[in-house]
Amino acid sequence: MGGAFEFAGDGTQAGTHMVEPAGGAMAWPLAQRAAVYRAIFERRDMRHFAGGEVATAVLHRLLLAAHHAPSVGFMQPWRLIRVRDAALRQRLHALVEQERQRTAEALGERGAAFLRLKVQGILDAAEVWVVALAEGRESHVFGRRTMPFMDVASAACAIQNMWLAARAEGVGLGWVSIFEPAAVAAVLDMPAGALPIAILCLGPVERFDDAPMLQQAGWAQRLPLAEVVFEDRWGRPCAWVGRAPNPRDLVAAVQPGCADMGPRRIVCLTEETTEWLYLLGQEHRIVGISGYTVRPRRARQEKPRVSAFLSAKIDQLLALKPDHVFGFSDLQANIAAELIRAGVAVTVFNQRSVEQILAMLAQVAALVGCSDVAAGHLAAMRARLQGMQEAVAQRLAAGQRRPRVYFEEWDEPLISAIRWVSELIGIAGGEDIFPELATQPHGKDRIVHDPQEVVRRAPDVIIGSWCGKKFRPERVAQRPGWSDIPAVRHGQVFEIKSADILQPGPAALTDGVEQLHRIITEWMDRHGHDRTV
Structure with a gap:
């Protein structure tokens, strides 16, 4: 497309030249304008x-x-x-x-x-x-x-x-x-x-998709701008229109970008860093992923799977010539040690809380030169969490109460919510019935040894996420004494897929907490005024 696209005073160039209009003093900040143009050009x-x-x-x-x-x-x-x-x-x-x-x-x-x-x-x-x-x-x-x-x-x-x-x-x-x-x-x-x-x-x-469906199918093509813009008379060309800017150049010119720095051949041993790099537009840096990766779906088709959670195919992984490996938790310490001995740079995160997840995302973004891009994503996540808290506060002010929530991460033995899930339950409007266990980082320390203790704590809502195994609400209801639990009596037993809530990354802070919020606020709206429930 030739030329240079520029917003006067911004010093940002790419694509085709465009002069700031006379009303430029009233223009929004650069990133906000970028978001508007991006939505227009990427709408499908x-x-x-x-x-x-x-x-x-x-x-x-x-x-x-x-x-x-x-x-x-x-x-x-x-x-x-x-x-x-x-x-x-x-x-x-x-x-x-x-x-x-x-x-x-x-x-x-x-x-x-x-x-x-x-x-x-x-x-x-x-x-x-x-x-x-x-x-x-x-x-x-x-x-x-x-x-x-x-x-x-x-x-x-x-x-x-x-x-x-x-x-x-x-x-x-x-x-x-x-x-x-x-x-x-x-x-x-x-x-x-x-x-x-x-x-x-x-x-x-x-x-x-990058282009409209009908355009990809060859049904029709977008007309050049010069063919649809006239001046003074129908059919008279508008000389100043010239050649239209490429929409991708236009968006790239006014939105924050990633610097060409940091590791270029990354292996992600868990899903959260894979999803995050895709969200940052840096998927080209990924050369290997975990076999448990399901977010984003396309990653499973595009990237080789070289690890489970507790083990990795070290020879296959090293054959990919990674210059950095991202891992999660002390449970991957042995994998990390073997890779370090092989001369590979390894970063293992150990995020367990909402704030630690946000900090991890910021660190990964900084390593690949995407701090500015990440800032927009992280701000949106924080704003959404704040919006949920405000929605809950309004319900509490109207006399509704928070439901007691039992989150089950595993069924044999019973394992309750990890810290970030417990925190998200609170943000979404509920009360974790085992807050004392949530602070324990390892599943073995969050075991509910006596299933009757769940009955005694009488959760209003039960949410299951059996870490890669299909949740069975009917099995929950059949446990001895559990038919007396309010959540079971009133049909408030739900599943949230583990990929959405047990991934300590973008998934938990977006789709996972959204599902929690929907389940909990629907309970508040239906039962929140009834103190006998």
Whole structure:
């Protein structure tokens, strides 16, 4: 793309030249502008989802973003319906499939190619929302007398707001418009005059592609900017537009980057450093990972697996010629010692608390020259934890109480929550029933020797995470005397996957604590006022 992209006064260059506008004094700080451009350029119309769920707090932020969209005459025509009922989802899916077939017929020669495209994820997405125009829109004349379709344009702004916010949150969103509006309106009991315009599929995804799906499939390509921007007359070129900047150059120019320093051939003996390096955009430095790695999923396809937790294939590991190895806990001391004797630089972390996890992440980032990039991630994690505490404080002020929580890390023997999990339970709104055990770093020192002690402490919520083994709530309920536990009586027995909560890294501070917060706050909202529960 040639030239140099520059924000005046920033001294940041990359890509194509761009001059700061006259209103530059009102501009946001560099990193904040970068986030806006990145969300715009990396937004994707998602069709493939990875299951899971979207935390209530995240949904709330996305809905607020949608509701703060501009609208002609401030009419706010959008109405959003959350579709949770499985039968309703099936009916919406069937309606989309009907229209998909009709669209293929209407496309003629391109019909077969169209049918090969995945055009919706209604049955796969964690969330389905229908966006509709409200009834009675005819009364809004301001801005619509000659252009009545501006209600649709306004609602589209709300969807775009939600879309960009979802990308910033790392959540996929796909807009499905292949349906007969009257049929969808009938399924959802909409009043006369209401008009559905979008079915939004929302949820976790495995990845965001570098380019839009239809572009990758060869259906269409993005037009050059110069072909869609005119001056004074239709079709008259706008001379100053020139060649458009590459979006990747634009984002790179205004966001913090990583320095070209530090180790370049890293082996990660546990998952948390692998996930963190991927989040920092430094996965190219990783040459080997743990066999237990599941986050991110792509790492298992991209990197050789050379270790378990207590053992490693030392010969295979050394054959990768690592210049640094990251490990976790004293339990990997023997692996570390053998690698050190072989001349490899080894850093073994021993993080057990939330603050120690955050410190570990900062240290890894510094080693690979990514402190500035990491600062944004760490600030977001801290802000989210603070937001959870504030949400809990509001419930406590309204008279709700914290639930007593028993977290089970293993079942034979019973092992209770490690320190960071215990702390996250508190942040999420609960009370760990074995706080005295949580301070012990080793599982053998957190054994609950008498299962009846759990009965005596009467947890309101039980959460199992059997460290790589599937949690069985029915087995928990069948333990002698456990049917009297409030959590068992009221069906408050849940699983959080060990990869999400027992990984002392990004997972525990994001997906893990989000699940804790959802489980605990739902209990508070349902039972928190009842002191007899």
